[in-house]
Amino acid sequence: MITDVKEMRDLAASMMGRDFAFDVETSGLRAHQDRTLGLSLSYVDDNDDIVSEYVVFEHTLPSADDDTFGIPHDFIARSDAVAALTPVFAQTEVAMSAHNMAFDLGFLWKMGLDPKGELHDTMIGEFLLNENRESYGLKQTAERVFGARMAVYKNLHHYLNFAKEEFMAVPLEPAAAYAEDDTKYTYLLFERQLPMLDEEGLLTVFERLSMPLCRVIAEMQVKGFALDMAKVAELREEYGAISATHEHAVWSAGMDMIADWQEQGEDIPDTYLKMIDHLVKDGVPVQARVDDNNAPYDVHVRGRAVPVFQKTKRTKPRVPYFNVGSRTQLADLLYGYYGITVPTKVKVKTNKDGTVGVDKDTLKIIKHFMGDKAPKVLDDLLEWRKADKLIGTYLDPFSRMADPDDNYAIRANFNQTIARTGRLSSSSPNLQNVPSRGELGKKVRSLFVARPDHALIVCDYSQLELRLLAHYSQDEALLRAFTENLDLHTMTGARQAGLTYEELAERVANEDPEAKLLRTIGKSANFGLSYGMGAKKYQVYLLVNNGIYFDIEDVQKQIDGFNEAYPRLYAWKQEVFEEVRRKGYVKTIGGRKRRLPEIYSGDIWEARAAERQAVNVKAQGGGADIVGLAMIRIQERVRPYNAYNVVQVHDEIVVESPTEHAETVLQIVKDSMIEVNNLLKCPLAVEGTIGPNWYEAK
DNA sequence: ACATAGCGCGCG
């Protein structure tokens, strides 16, 4: 390890001109608030030996009188290390590798180091070489590839006066050895991957798309997306009340059921009995009196009289309590107590244990077929779920994760090695599933705001995936719709019904209800049928999304109509099926590989699923390639205006820009998104706007 | 007390 400046300078000197791997050890996972404790570096010297050194900035030394205690100690000043390493990282002709580089970049940038060489993220490399693995962690990968058994961090000994998770808490020698192993295996992976990527024809997508995109992602993760916390709190209040109202209605119905069981002399299952003190702890209003033995009686839960159950003297007293969030209890209520019979005309969702689902789609189907006879509690349940989802998945986590020191920014992770199609995924929190549709979408997206003196630029591709399908299939009608900027849903609806586009478009413009229905069907067809949805599922889709019921025969006719509407599209899909059967994989337009070994499965349904995945990845993955290239271009071109990417939602890009440059930046973003299309024989279209928040910029 | 599977639901 390296613990003084002189050694540091010697190391830097000996690294010049050589490929190297790097890895930061930190006090936490967030670059904006946590510290870099040290830097591990590996390279190969003149003797072809791999050299690994841990450069220590900050660590612990054992206490003089008690080696179970560690004393914080400063080693090399970061500024000295950075000064020595700046020329190393500034080299452009050497390869610089790291495992999960976006993470390291955040910390390096904060210290003032920016790797300028040929970047190589070994995690992404491993993903491109096989996107079907379960894990791309360094330890698992090193074990699989080299048979290396790397130390498990959690098992390292640590000083007792530190939290176990802290790297600082691990005594210096084993800590350094651990860090050095990280870059050693990263370097070995880098050496091994390069020729493999080349052999598989993946070098271009790696160097021109994945690695430049890694820098964009690192920046997005550092910057984050600002929130209007006052409005978050407001919305939390509003929906807290809405949630409580509907929850109470469903709860009361459930409690009626339990009371009914009692009257019938039936047992109340244990899962319905809750300990009184647990309810109190959860904030449920409970009134009770206690007798001489301190046993509760005359108990009211939420103002409702309930019996008390106490099996033995040693067990705590329990009361019946209906849990509105429990699927099993809801199924008891709906299919037992209310005796709702499941519609047979359409297929409803069943669970693994054979029970009927209580999901939104099933409830909507029930409502459709029962009409006025449907219990009112269904609406309360649907409304409660909506409000509860909003609070539990979005508002409360946002409040917890917002950074009060930077405009309540949310810093999500964007991962390049999760989605097998090559899309990004987002987590902690997921910013790619923030509500966008309907009234709720408006309210929630309005919470995401531009920082002071900034504006948001929101641009999205219109029908990106279908344009890829048009490109590949060269279907005349599909291409015409996109080159002439026609309404695609009208086009599909017209062709399904055997009408011309012009005829249906005019009737839709004149508010002809029958024509509007045809367009609606066309829209559903575009979303559902492009990737091979079957009749039964499509029937449900039409009913749940549009409230229209068709017999299964009519649904099949619509599917046939869709396939006949775009005959070249249908033919091209068959070609893709053959391609994946022949090669076992397909490639996207950006050169990414999607291996589908299930295509050779003896299970015909599994093989068919692989066929559909092959078609889907050409569109979805190709779209992801294009959006990625656009983001790279955007990052380079808006930086002079101090603008930057803040989020990507698959076909949508959000950029934050100083207000004074917003118009310029909008034009750059739109241009960039269009210009990356030197790959497609189908034009692209981008819609973009400027606004103070995520909704109003849309 | 803790981990995992399954469901349900938000997005493109």
Place this chain on the structure above:
DNA sequence: AAAGCGCGCGCTATGT
């Protein structure tokens, strides 16, 4: 018997 694809996450039920 079975025919959209791709995600992340909160919650309950279940098992250890």
